[in-house]
Structure formats: structure tokens, C-alpha cells
Amino acid sequence: AQxxxxxxxxxxxxxxxxxxxxxxxxxxxxxxxxxYVQYPxxxxxxxxxxxxxxPLVKGIKGFEAEFIKSKFSFNLRKPSVQWSDTAEYxxxxxxxxxxxxxxxxxxxxRLLVSP
Amino acid sequence: EPEVTQTPSHQVTQMGQEVILRxxxxxxxxxxxWYRQILGQKVEFLVSFYNNExxxxxxxxxxxxxxxxxxxxxxxxxxxxxxxxxxxxxxxxSSDRQGASAKNIQYFGAGTRLSVL
Numbered sequence: 001a002q003x004x005x006x007x008x009x010x011x012x013x014x015x016x017x018x019x020x021x022x023x024x025x026x027x028x029x030x031x032x033x034x035x036y037v038q039y040p041x042x043x044x045x046x047x048x049x050x051x052x053x054x055p056l057v058k059g060i061k062g063f064e065a066e067f068i069k070s071k072f073s074f075n076l077r078k079p080s081v082q083w084s085d086t087a088e089y090x091x092x093x094x095x096x097x098x099x100x101x102x103x104x105x106x107x108x109x110r111l112l113v114s115p
Numbered sequence: 116e117p118e119v120t121q122t123p124s125h126q127v128t129q130m131g132q133e134v135i136l137r138x139x140x141x142x143x144x145x146x147x148x149w150y151r152q153i154l155g156q157k158v159e160f161l162v163s164f165y166n167n168e169x170x171x172x173x174x175x176x177x178x179x180x181x182x183x184x185x186x187x188x189x190x191x192x193x194x195x196x197x198x199x200x201x202x203x204x205x206x207x208x209s210s211d212r213q214g215a216s217a218k219n220i221q222y223f224g225a226g227t228r229l230s231v232l
Contacts, residue, residue, distance in 0.1 A: 004157075032219065043118060044206060044223035051218045090158060094219065101219045102148070102171060103208075105158035 002027040006091050006106035013081050013113050021076040021109050023091030033074040034092040034103070035065055044090065050074065061085070083115045117141040121207050121224035128197055129232055136192045136227045138207030147190045148208040148221060149182065151175070158206065164190065197231045204228050 007022040025031060035047040048059025055067040065076045074091060090108045094101040120139045128134050140147050149161040162172040164182050181193045190209075194201055205228075208221040 034220075036223070041225065043225040044208075046220060046222070049218075049220060092158075102160040102163060102173075103150070103158075103221060104160070105150075107157045 002031075002093060002095060002104040004091055004093055004104055004106040006089075006109050008109045009107065011109055011111045013111070015083055015113055015115055016080050017113075019076070019078040019081045019085070019111070021089055021091075021111075023074045023076065023106060025072050025074065025091075025093045025104075027072075027093065027095060029095055031093045031095055032101070033065075033067060034094075035059065035063070035074075035076050036090045036092060037087045038090070039087045047076070047089070081111075081113045083113050085111060086113045087111060117222075119207055119209055119222050119224035121205075121227050123227060124225065125228045125230070127230045127232065130199055131196050134194050134197055134229060136194075136205050136207075136229070138190045138192070138224055139188055140190055140207070140209030141211075141222055142188075144209035144211045144222075146170075146210045146212070146219075147182075147184070148210075149192045150206045150208065150223075151203040152206070152226075153200075153203040161192070161205075194229075197229075199231050202229055202231045 003026045005024045033050040036044045037047045038044050050057045050067045058064045063078050067074050088108045088110050091106040092103040122137045147164040152158045162176045163170045179195045183191050204226045206226045207224045210221045
């Protein structure tokens with residue numbers, strides 16, 4: 001069965017600090033990988049995705065993530081965070097070899113950026 | 116950007132009562148999902164729905180749960196007799212494609228917080 005681990009449950013940073021949120025998954029086959037963000041009171045919004053090709057993917061709002069297949073990882077990064085990045089971040093995967101593609105999520109990381 | 120909308124944002128109910136959570140998926144989407152997140156735990160898949168039938172469900176989705184697309188725009192999740200442990204945030208999602216080679220992106224609503232007392 002697939003599983004996703006996010007190592008940091010709460011992260012507190014000052015504005016302009018760099019961010020890296022860890023995500024590791026457990027699945028032997030080919031996967032699609034996602035990072036979603038949820039701002040307070042809003043819907044889960046897709047931040048970025050990896051399907052195939054260049055393992056370094058860029059998303060919205062200056063975020064990027066790198067897929068390292070050998071490490072089963074898909075870490076999220078941003079060089080300089082802003083107060084408006086305060087939100088909860090979810091890593092998710094789905095398997096590409098099944099017809100019905102449920103998402104398997106990590107526990108989420110709550111990021112607080114202080115001004 | 117089109118959005119998935121969910122109502123209500125917060126539902127409080129007594130144990131044993133029936134609740135219906137409502138979702139309006141993005142209009143041209145054909146695949147629909149429910150997920151839930153118990154406080155402090157992971158977002159968990161409940162069920163997927165396509166062509167008016169369940170395509171996949173998790174072990175959480177027992178006989179107390181049902182889904183329906185009653186009118187071509189709404190997608191509902193019914194819990195027949197709520198239990199305390201059903202208290203959670205319930206997320207609806209939709210996508211326009213699915214399948215082994217599809218680049219399936221699921222778009223989520225803001226969620227309904229269900230509190231069972």
C-alpha cells in the first residue's frame with residue numbers, strides 16, 4: 001500500500017528565510033506527485049505537480065519541488081518565504097498503474113511565517 | 116479559476132442523526148471524490164465516483180456512507196447514522212480525467228467541518 005510521510009508537522013520561519021519541507025513516499029511503482037496548500041478558510045489548492053520528465057518542477061508563488069526517485073522523495077522548497085505563505089502544506093501521491101487514482105496524503109505541515 | 120464548492124462549511128449534529136454534505140464540482144468534470152481529515156491525522160480517501168457509480172472506495176466507506184449525484188450538478192455524501200468518530204473535515208474533489216496514463220489533477224473544495232456531539 002502507498003504511504004506518504006511529511007517529517008515536519010509545524011514549521012515557524014521569519015520572512016525571507018528559506019523553506020524546505022520534506023516528503024517521502026512508499027510505493028514501488030510509478031507515481032504522480034503533488035503538493036497542495038491550504039490557506040486559512042480556503043480550499044486545498046494545487047501548488048505543483050510531477051508526472052514525468054524534468055524532476056525539478058516549478059509551481060505557483062515561487063515554490064519548487066525536486067523528485068528524487070532513488071530517495072522516494074519530493075521535497076518542497078522556496079528560497080525566500082513571505083508572511084502570505086502561512087498555510088498548511090500537503091504532499092500527495094497517486095499510483096499510475098491503476099485505473100482509479102485516489103490520492104494518498106501526508107499528514108500536512110503547518111507553516112507559520114512571522115513578519 | 117473554477118472552484119469546487121462545498122456546503123455547509125460547518126455542520127454540527129447529534130450522534131445517530133443523518134447528515135448530508137453537499138458539493139458542487141467543477142462543471143465539466145466527470146470524476147468525483149470524497150476525502151476526510153480527522154483532526155491531527157492524514158487526509159484519507161473515502162470514495163471515488165464516475166458515471167453514476169462508485170469506482171473505488173476505502174475500508175472507511177462502510178454501509179453508513181453513501182454518495183449520490185442527484186441532479187447533474189451536486190455530489191453528496193450521506194452519513195446515515197453519525198458516530199462520534201465521524202467528526203472530521205470532509206473534502207470533495209473533482210477531476211476531468213482518470214486512468215492509468217492520465218495526468219489526473221484533482222481540484223478540492225474548502226471542506227465541511229462535521230462535528231458529531
